Amino acid sequence: MAVFLAVANRKGGVGKSTVAVMLAHALSVHGGKRVLVIDLDSQCNASLILMGGHGWNEARKAGKTIADYFYDLFDGIPANARDYVAKNVGDVSAANGKPAPIALVPGSLLLEDIQGELYLKQANQSNNPEVVANRVRGRMESLIRRFEGDYDVVILDCAPGLSFAALAALKTADKVIVPFRPDYVSQLAVDRVAMLIEDKRNLDDLSSIPAEERRYACLANYVRNDDKDYMMIEEISLVHPVLETFLPQRNGIANAFDYIGQLRPIDTKYSDAAGDVKELHNEIARMIDGVVSGKNAKVAAVS
Amino acid sequence: MSKGRQLWPGDTMRAFFRAHIRRETALDDATTERLAEALNKAVNRALVWDMPEAGKDNPAAGRTSAPSNLADLAQPAERRAEANAFNPYLFSAIVVLAKFGRDGLLKRLQEIKSAENLRIFAEAQHVAIAPKLKRPEDIRKAIVVAAEQRLADRKAAAS
Numbered sequence: 001m002a003v004f005l006a007v008a009n010r011k012g013g014v015g016k017s018t019v020a021v022m023l024a025h026a027l028s029v030h031g032g033k034r035v036l037v038i039d040l041d042s043q044c045n046a047s048l049i050l051m052g053g054h055g056w057n058e059a060r061k062a063g064k065t066i067a068d069y070f071y072d073l074f075d076g077i078p079a080n081a082r083d084y085v086a087k088n089v090g091d092v093s094a095a096n097g098k099p100a101p102i103a104l105v106p107g108s109l110l111l112e113d114i115q116g117e118l119y120l121k122q123a124n125q126s127n128n129p130e131v132v133a134n135r136v137r138g139r140m141e142s143l144i145r146r147f148e149g150d151y152d153v154v155i156l157d158c159a160p161g162l163s164f165a166a167l168a169a170l171k172t173a174d175k176v177i178v179p180f181r182p183d184y185v186s187q188l189a190v191d192r193v194a195m196l197i198e199d200k201r202n203l204d205d206l207s208s209i210p211a212e213e214r215r216y217a218c219l220a221n222y223v224r225n226d227d228k229d230y231m232m233i234e235e236i237s238l239v240h241p242v243l244e245t246f247l248p249q250r251n252g253i254a255n256a257f258d259y260i261g262q263l264r265p266i267d268t269k270y271s272d273a274a275g276d277v278k279e280l281h282n283e284i285a286r287m288i289d290g291v292v293s294g295k296n297a298k299v300a301a302v303s
Numbered sequence: 304m305s306k307g308r309q310l311w312p313g314d315t316m317r318a319f320f321r322a323h324i325r326r327e328t329a330l331d332d333a334t335t336e337r338l339a340e341a342l343n344k345a346v347n348r349a350l351v352w353d354m355p356e357a358g359k360d361n362p363a364a365g366r367t368s369a370p371s372n373l374a375d376l377a378q379p380a381e382r383r384a385e386a387n388a389f390n391p392y393l394f395s396a397i398v399v400l401a402k403f404g405r406d407g408l409l410k411r412l413q414e415i416k417s418a419e420n421l422r423i424f425a426e427a428q429h430v431a432i433a434p435k436l437k438r439p440e441d442i443r444k445a446i447v448v449a450a451e452q453r454l455a456d457r458k459a460a461a462s
Binding site: 184187188191192195201202203204226227228230231234235238244245267274275279282 | 314316317340343344390392393394395397398401402427428429457458460461462
């Protein structure tokens with residue numbers, strides 16, 4: 001039974017793909033988990049970081065991207081979800097020297113077009129736009145869930161904005177990680193995505209949910225070592241649960257975008273940020289353990 | 304972009320703490336590791352960066368008096384704060400207001416004595432006050448009102 005982690009924020013440029021890939025590396029190497037990344041962002045940054053340009057292009061040519069997956073399986077055409085998964089991606093080695101167990105459903109530039117097409121297909125069956133939108137989102141949700149059996153953790157790298165795919169990811173996720181930059185504009189973006197995740201209409205209603213019961217946690221990213229940034233994080237913590245781990249501005253994180261096509265240890269890849277990656281892993285691993293315990297308790301209660 | 308270069312990478316720092324904890328205490332491995340991580344995190348939030356020298360490319364640095372003309376006032380709050388050796392991020396007006404109410408914020412603002420520093424504080428924290436206000440007491444009250452407005456604006460923007 002996989003744990004679904006979405007990495008989302010309606011705002012762009014907050015480091016969603018960087019964090020999604022960092023979590024994949026950390027959970028697979030430090031945590032020994034079987035990880036699947038589903039790239040739901042048509043910018044395809046996570047795919048480029050994990051496969052490089054050449055590998056991603058090959059996946060596109062072969063019709064093995066998330067857009068192909070949604071399109072092919074949407075109407076129930078019998079196809080194997082596993083065929084759309086690229087295995088052992090990334091340039092990081094596990095402790096045994098072999099590739100870290102990370103798989104990827106590659107992103108596609110066509111994802112937005114495909115979503116429009118699927119909407120139009122459904123629109124033939126109902127005149128109510130809300131019903132049509134719910135059907136598309138619901139179908140995507142069930143398609144995302146198909147990968148549940150093969151992995152310990154499924155990471156959903158969401159696009160900024162509110163596509164059907166992003167909404168389906170938010171609905172599917174056991175936990176949502178919301179990266180943010182510590183500035184005033186980001187504060188409003190975090191408020192909005194948090195209300196969406198918790199299905200609340202205003203900040204007062206959101207604040208009435210105890211922090212430990214929220215389905216999301218915020219992650220401060222690009223943190224400069226100054227009082228201004230820490231003050232901003234404190235302001236965001238007034239309303240939202242914020243992870244203890246902050247990701248500072250470091251070369252090791254900026255350079256981790258580069259796919260070199262050769263395996264290397266995770267500490268080499270992240271260099272001066274290797275400690276931050278471990279800290280983030282430890283905190284997220286505790287979060288995942290909590291989700292697993294909750295799921296097991298539910299199963300036990302049912303049986 | 305980074306403001307500086309990290310001098311003490313995470314792993315090196317953690318190893319340093321781990322070694323010292325082991326030498327000075329008889330704690331078990333798990334506790335040692337936890338303590339080393341906590342110290343690592345704490346130090347990471349303090350200053351372990353090689354910061355650009357203050358004043359090297361900042362003509363305002365080194366000046367100690369309050370700005371005396373309009374050109375000075377037009378400078379960003381951070382630069383004026385540096386000139387006054389004042390930290391406008393010492394506390395968050397919004398956080399204090401949310402946690403301790405308007406009286407709590409007014410009390411906390413008493414720590415800032417001069418009108419100029421109160422102005423710098425307001426600007427840096429995005430709580431707008433009228434430029435015509437001169438007396439510190441009036442500026443403090445205006446900061447409280449502006450902070451309340453900012454909290455209300457945030458709620459409105461989210462609804």
